[in-house]
Each structure stands twice: as C-alpha cells, then as structure tokens.
Amino acid sequence: MRIEKILEGMFCPEEKRVTLAAYAFDGEAERWWRSQLEETFGGRPSSQVSWEEFVKAFRDWYVPATARRQMQDKFNRLIQGDRSVSQYEAEFTMLSRYAPHLIPNAEEKCNRFLNGLKDMIRQPLVPFGIEDYPTLVERARRIEMDMLATQKRMDFQKRKMEGRSKPSQMTQSSQSGASTWKKPRSSDSDSSASTASLCSKCGRVHKGECLSGTNTCYWCHQPGHMAKSCPLLGQRSASEVRSGNNTQRTAGRPRAVESTASVPSQGQTRQNVQPRVYGLSQQEAKGSPDVVTDA
Structure with a gap:
C-alpha cells in the first residue's frame, strides 16, 4: 500500500x-x-x-x-x-x-457495517436505508456523540441531586440528635414528683420530715438553734458553701442566697462567716416561726 x-x-x-x-x-x-x-x-x-x-x-x-x-x-x-x-x-x-x-458492492458493504453496530446506534439508522458507506459512517458517529452528551448530562444531574440530598440528611440527623439530647426523661420527672409534696403543716413543698415549729436547725438538723445561727456555718469555707454540697442538705430547706454580711452566733464571740439569706414568699413567711421581720 x-x-x-x-x-x-x-x-x-x-x-x-x-x-x-x-x-x-x-x-x-x-x-x-x-x-x-x-x-x-x-x-x-x-x-x-x-x-x-x-x-x-x-x-x-x-x-x-x-x-x-x-x-x-x-x-x-x-x-x-x-x-x-x-x-x-x-x-x-x-x-x-x-x-x-463478501462485500462486492456498496449496498452489501453498508449492510454488513450496519449489522455490526450496537443496537442503540443501529436502530435509528435502519429506516433510512443508507447505501453510501461514508454517509452511513458519519451518521453513526453523530448518533454516538449525541448519546455520550446525553449520558454526561444525566450523570451531572445525578451528582447534583446527590449533593443536595446529603446536607439535608445530615441536618435532619443533627436535629434528631439534638432533640433526643434535650428531651427530658419521664422517669426523672416521675421520681422527683413522687418524693416532694405539699406539707400540710407548713404549707410548703419539701421532702422528708417537716421541721417547722420544732426549734430545729434546717442546716444541721440539730435542736436548740436556728439555721441563721448554726455554728457549722462558721466552720465552712466560702467555697464549700458556694459549691452547695447537696448530699448534706434536705429538700425541705428554703432557697438560699449568699450574702457578704457577717452574722454573730448566739453565745459566741463575733467572727467573720459566710452566712446565707433565705428568700421566702409572703405566704411562706406568715406560716414560718423562724422568720424575723423589721418592725
């Protein structure tokens, strides 16, 4: 050649x-x-x-x-x-x-070439009955190029949809996790409600035995003094008082607010301590014998 x-x-x-x-x-x-x-x-x-x-x-x-x-x-x-x-x-x-x-003329050559093409390329060409070999090859190439371009567009749209769905799934998962974290457990609420109830003696909600009117300290549970003059308060450091050791307190003691004033203990010399000032509602103050009011 x-x-x-x-x-x-x-x-x-x-x-x-x-x-x-x-x-x-x-x-x-x-x-x-x-x-x-x-x-x-x-x-x-x-x-x-x-x-x-x-x-x-x-x-x-x-x-x-x-x-x-x-x-x-x-x-x-x-x-x-x-x-x-x-x-x-x-x-x-x-x-x-x-x-x-095997290909004595142009018609037989085109027919043999057409039969060997892929189905998706051959089927659109069959109805035309093309008998010119260069024309047949060129149209087969055009169909193939169009198929490849269509496939690229489909792949692009698929990747685009997958990119949109992934953040939504992550957000939904995150929101689901957050709601699960913040949701209170019913067992804790039921337990708290079962141990604290309205006291018929003092009219307040607290746990355990009511100490109202017994001249017993709400802090140390010892008789003979009140919580504001409890000697144990003078022995505790300010950090221990602020940490609120809940294991030694009872649920029936009123709410406490820290103060920087010094309160003298009964029967003892004045010393600098970190006292606690108790805040009561008007109804609680009327029913409590330990409340001191200013005349």
Whole structure:
C-alpha cells in the first residue's frame, strides 16, 4: 500500500511500476523477487511483468492463504462491541481487504457495517436505508456523540441531586440528635414528683420530715438553734458553701442566697462567716416561726 501510494503520487506509468517497486526491495525481499523472476515469470525482466501479476505473487508469499482465511473469519464475526464507531470502522476497513468477495458492492458493504453496530446506534439508522458507506459512517458517529452528551448530562444531574440530598440528611440527623439530647426523661420527672409534696403543716413543698415549729436547725438538723445561727456555718469555707454540697442538705430547706454580711452566733464571740439569706414568699413567711421581720 505504501509503494502504491508513492507510485500514484509520481504519476508513474503502468509499464514502469513493477521496476520501481522491485527497486525498493532489500535483503530477503530482493532475493525472493529474483527467484520469482526465474521460477514464476520464466526469466522475464521486471519491465515485462504486469502490476497485477506482481501484486498476486507478493501477496501469495507474504500474506498466505491461511492468513487470508483467518482474516476473513475475523471479518465475518466483527461487531462493534466496546469500540467507538471510529475504532469499529477502522477495523472493518482493514479486515475487508482480505474478504472482497463478501462485500462486492456498496449496498452489501453498508449492510454488513450496519449489522455490526450496537443496537442503540443501529436502530435509528435502519429506516433510512443508507447505501453510501461514508454517509452511513458519519451518521453513526453523530448518533454516538449525541448519546455520550446525553449520558454526561444525566450523570451531572445525578451528582447534583446527590449533593443536595446529603446536607439535608445530615441536618435532619443533627436535629434528631439534638432533640433526643434535650428531651427530658419521664422517669426523672416521675421520681422527683413522687418524693416532694405539699406539707400540710407548713404549707410548703419539701421532702422528708417537716421541721417547722420544732426549734430545729434546717442546716444541721440539730435542736436548740436556728439555721441563721448554726455554728457549722462558721466552720465552712466560702467555697464549700458556694459549691452547695447537696448530699448534706434536705429538700425541705428554703432557697438560699449568699450574702457578704457577717452574722454573730448566739453565745459566741463575733467572727467573720459566710452566712446565707433565705428568700421566702409572703405566704411562706406568715406560716414560718423562724422568720424575723423589721418592725
């Protein structure tokens, strides 16, 4: 094929083609041609051998019948498969050179090429009945390009929808987790309600035994003094008072507010302590014997 291209480009006349082609032979090919002139062509010179005789002798030796039959079988089984249209067409053209009798005209060539295409490319082309091979190949390429562009758009839309759904799922999961964290447990509420109730003696809600009217300290639960003059308060540091050690307090003691004033203990010398001032409602103050009011 390369030699034929050169000869055609030179506008080489028919009677000189074999001479110029044989001139390009070298090594084993040159020795083979000299033997062919003696054995096949009866000692005739190259200028007296026609181009058709030369091509037949060359192909019979370098492309034997077994190789041609193998190429023909491969051409018969050729389909597009995973190839692109361009790759399929190149393979089709190369193998068809070894099976010219299978495609004697343009109509048969187009029909064989069309049957080997993928279904999604072949089906749109069947109704047109195209009998021009270049036109058929070009339309098959256009259909393939349109299919690839459509697939890219679908993939882009799919990735776009997945990108939108992921943040929503994460937000929903986060909100669900937050609501679960903040939701109070019913068991804790039930337990708290069952241990604290309205006292019929003092009219307040507290836990345990009511100490109202018993001259008992709300802080240490010892009789003989009130919580405001409890000696244990003077022994505690300010940090311990502020930390609120709930394990030693009772739920029935009124709400306490820290104050910086110094309160003297009964029967003892004045000392700087961190007292607690209790805040009561008006109703609680009227019912409590421990409340001191200003006249």
